[in-house]
Amino acid sequence: MDKLKVTYEVMLGLSAEMIWDEALRKYRSEEVYKKIDKALANRDKVAFTELTEELKTLI
Structure with a gap:
């Protein structure tokens, strides 16, 4: 039973990390779009090309 609990906790941690990474990528993409518009x-x-x-790389 302990092995199942550890596995569940690891999977839960990985899921949380994936959600966090996606949220950061989405936020950064939105910021880059705003800077491109500017x-x-x-x-x-030059700024347009760099952005x-x-x-x-984000997409």
Whole structure:
């Protein structure tokens, strides 16, 4: 029974970590999208290029 409990706790921890990672990725993606919009508005090609490359790694 103890082995089952340990396995369950490990799986629960992994699930929590996956949810946390997804939330952080989503938050960062939203921030990068906002910065891309700002770079486009300011006609900042360098920032736009850097941010789109970062966005590709997040997606």
